Amino acid sequence: MQDGTISSLGHPQVTEPGSRPVFPSDCPIRQLLDRIGDKWSVLTLLVLGDTAMRFGELRRCIGGVSQKVLTQTLRSLERDGLLTRLVEPTVPVSVTYSLTPLGLDLLSALRLMMEWAETRMTLVKAAQNEYDQRGAR
Amino acid sequence: MQDGTISSLGHPQVTEPGSRPVFPSDCPIRQLLDRIGDKWSVLTLLVLGDTAMRFGELRRCIGGVSQKVLTQTLRSLERDGLLTRLVEPTVPVSVTYSLTPLGLDLLSALRLMMEWAETRMTLVKAAQNEYDQRGAR
DNA sequence: CAGCATCCATGACGATACTG
DNA sequence: CAGTATCGTCATGGATGCTG
Numbered sequence: 001m002q003d004g005t006i007s008s009l010g011h012p013q014v015t016e017p018g019s020r021p022v023f024p025s026d027c028p029i030r031q032l033l034d035r036i037g038d039k040w041s042v043l044t045l046l047v048l049g050d051t052a053m054r055f056g057e058l059r060r061c062i063g064g065v066s067q068k069v070l071t072q073t074l075r076s077l078e079r080d081g082l083l084t085r086l087v088e089p090t091v092p093v094s095v096t097y098s099l100t101p102l103g104l105d106l107l108s109a110l111r112l113m114m115e116w117a118e119t120r121m122t123l124v125k126a127a128q129n130e131y132d133q134r135g136a137r
Numbered sequence: 138m139q140d141g142t143i144s145s146l147g148h149p150q151v152t153e154p155g156s157r158p159v160f161p162s163d164c165p166i167r168q169l170l171d172r173i174g175d176k177w178s179v180l181t182l183l184v185l186g187d188t189a190m191r192f193g194e195l196r197r198c199i200g201g202v203s204q205k206v207l208t209q210t211l212r213s214l215e216r217d218g219l220l221t222r223l224v225e226p227t228v229p230v231s232v233t234y235s236l237t238p239l240g241l242d243l244l245s246a247l248r249l250m251m252e253w254a255e256t257r258m259t260l261v262k263a264a265q266n267e268y269d270q271r272g273a274r
Numbered sequence: 275c276a277g278c279a280t281c282c283a284t285g286a287c288g289a290t291a292c293t294g
Numbered sequence: 295c296a297g298t299a300t301c302g303t304c305a306t307g308g309a310t311g312c313t314g
Binding site for chain 2: 022023024025028029030031032033035037038039042043046047060061062063064078079080081082102105106109110112113114115116117118120121123124126127128130131132
Binding site for chain 4: 054055056067068071087090091092093094095
């Protein structure tokens, strides 16, 4: 059981001799995935990591998200302590969203994943094409 | 447009003066999230990152996944070139899954996220409790 | 053992209309 | 502008039974 293994991350796993790491449904990783593993959360964090933004602007930055779902996503992230919602009582009202330190912290952990996507998704696509061709013949 | 911003990652964004970064539905990050943003993909990569494993064993390591869905998940990841499926024609048949170099590479990018979950999910839970109490009163 | 086929429930998501 | 409310759809995933 050396560094680099999952075990070194300190999960509440079964580690009896001969057994395998187990990820119960209430382990931290699954909790995180359950929360930000939806369609828009990561994207929202990503956009707000660049700059604080108002609702309408935010929506225009994320292609295809409906107004209802964006509201839901923002509420969840606010509840998680990842972003703050600032209401300015102008007329009409203006609402600005920005990441908390915790949100920025998560985002920095996600950056590596995004860079991977930038540089490696072409390889994934190539693999998919090859796989599909194998199935066709 | 400085380092550390989203823009520095090189997205196919609109960058006209005064405009904001835009994440169209076909940008690499959204493609990646569409692929591994499901309920079990990341978890599967995680388990296989530790050690190659057979189907039944794999299933026991991921609490709550059904046989059908695990099969689907594995097929997708194989199609993406992230893992390999090795069939040994014994009786009964034995199938071993292991990560490809590309899969290991992605996993290393995801490790930071997992460590974040390990150390920060308690903070998220605390934020949720506080949020819920505010709504209750 | 490692699937495939089928049926079914759920909820995430989208479209639309309306409001302070 | 930034929502809330309502309805409908569809994909995801769970349960079960069968098979090489």
